[in-house]
Amino acid sequence: MSDPPKRAEEASSGGWWRRFADRLATGRKAYVADLQELLGRPALDEQFFEDLEGTLLSADVGAATTERTLRRLRAEAASAHLRSPTDALHYLKQAFLQEMQRMDRSLRLDGQPAVVLVVGVNGSGKTTTVAKLAHLLGQSGRRPLIAAADTYRAAAIDQLKLWGERAETPVIAHQPGSDPGAVAYDAIQAARARGSDVVLVDTAGRLHTRVDLMDELRKIQRVIQRHDPAAPQEVLAVLDAHIGQNSAQQVKHFGDAVRLTGLVVTKMDGSARAGVVLSIEEDLQVPTKLVGIGESLDDLNFFDPARYLDALLGL
Numbered sequence: 001m002s003d004p005p006k007r008a009e010e011a012s013s014g015g016w017w018r019r020f021a022d023r024l025a026t027g028r029k030a031y032v033a034d035l036q037e038l039l040g041r042p043a044l045d046e047q048f049f050e051d052l053e054g055t056l057l058s059a060d061v062g063a064a065t066t067e068r069t070l071r072r073l074r075a076e077a078a079s080a081h082l083r084s085p086t087d088a089l090h091y092l093k094q095a096f097l098q099e100m101q102r103m104d105r106s107l108r109l110d111g112q113p114a115v116v117l118v119v120g121v122n123g124s125g126k127t128t129t130v131a132k133l134a135h136l137l138g139q140s141g142r143r144p145l146i147a148a149a150d151t152y153r154a155a156a157i158d159q160l161k162l163w164g165e166r167a168e169t170p171v172i173a174h175q176p177g178s179d180p181g182a183v184a185y186d187a188i189q190a191a192r193a194r195g196s197d198v199v200l201v202d203t204a205g206r207l208h209t210r211v212d213l214m215d216e217l218r219k220i221q222r223v224i225q226r227h228d229p230a231a232p233q234e235v236l237a238v239l240d241a242h243i244g245q246n247s248a249q250q251v252k253h254f255g256d257a258v259r260l261t262g263l264v265v266t267k268m269d270g271s272a273r274a275g276v277v278l279s280i281e282e283d284l285q286v287p288t289k290l291v292g293i294g295e296s297l298d299d300l301n302f303f304d305p306a307r308y309l310d311a312l313l314g315l
C-alpha cells in the first residue's frame, strides 16, 4: 500500500502489541518460565545454548532457523561480543529480525478496486479475518466491500452478513449453492458502482487433497482476473497458529492452485507455538502480513516483526 494506514501506525505503536504480548504469554506459561530462567543464568555456557535451542524448538521456531541463528550466537559469544543471557537474547532478536526484514509485508491494494482473495483450510479463521480486515482498512480510510464466496452453507453466508454489519461493510451474497466465482465477479462490479476501493473475497474452507475444490479456487482466481489481469492483488492464506508447522504443510499446496502473496496467522492468543511465524516463513517463503489474536473486530493487525520478536523473546 502506498500510504501506510493511520490506524496501523497507531495500533503498532503501542497498545495493540502490548495486548499481543499478553495474549501470547497466557498460552505458553511453560515457555515463558523457561525464558525467564534462561535470563537468570549467570553464564553463556554450553548448557545455556542447549536449553535455549530446546526452548526455541518447543515454541515452534523452525529447526533450520534455530540452528542457523544459534551457530551465529555461539560464534559471537566465543569472540566475547556477548557477555550475558540478556545480550544473547537481544542478539537473537536482531538475527531473526534480519531474516524477517528481507520480505516485503505491505498489502498491495492498488487496483480499481483492489481484490483480496482469502483462502485456507476449514476453520482456520478466514471469515473472521475478512471482517477484521474490513474493519482495519475502514479505519485507515479505505472503503472495503465483502464478497460472500463461501456459498456451500447458508449459515456461512448468514455469518458473514452479521460480521459485515458489525464491521459496517457491505456484503455481496448470492443464494446458497451458487457459483462462488460469480459472487466474486458481482462484488467487483458492485464495488465499482459504489466507489468501494477494496473487495475482500471470503472463500469456503478446503483441504488441498480435494482436487475439485482446488479447481474451484483456480476458477475464482480466473474470474477475478477477467476484471483485471493484475487482480487479485493479494491472495492471503489464513493459518491457525495452534496447528503450527502442520498449517504450513497444508498451505504449501494452495500455492499450486493460486498465487499466494501473503499469510495471515490467526489464533496467536493462547497458542503454545509462539514461534510459529518463523517456522511457517522458513517453510513457505511467503511473508506473514497480518496476525490475529482473538475474536473481536480489532483483534487483527498488520504484522510487525520487531514487536513480534519482543513478545516472543520476552524482551
Ligand SMILES: Nc1nc2c(ncn2[C@@H]2O[C@H](COP(=O)(O)OP(=O)(O)OP(=O)(O)O)[C@@H](O)[C@H]2O)c(=O)[nH]1
Residues within 6 Å of the ligand: 120, 121, 122, 123, 124, 125, 126, 127, 128, 129, 150, 156, 203, 204, 205, 206, 238, 266, 267, 268, 269, 292, 293, 294, 295, 299
Ligand atoms: N481465539 C481466537 N479465535 C479465533 C481467531 N480467529 C478466528 N477465531 C475463531 O475460530 C473459529 C473459526 O473462525 P472462522 O472465521 O469461522 O473460520 P473459517 O476459516 O472461516 O471457517 P470455515 O469457513 O468453516 O472454513 C471461530 O470460532 C472464530 O471466532 C483468533 O485470532 N483467535
Ligand SMILES: [Mg+2]
Residues within 6 Å of the ligand: 126, 127, 128, 150, 156, 203, 204, 205
Ligand atoms: Mg468461513
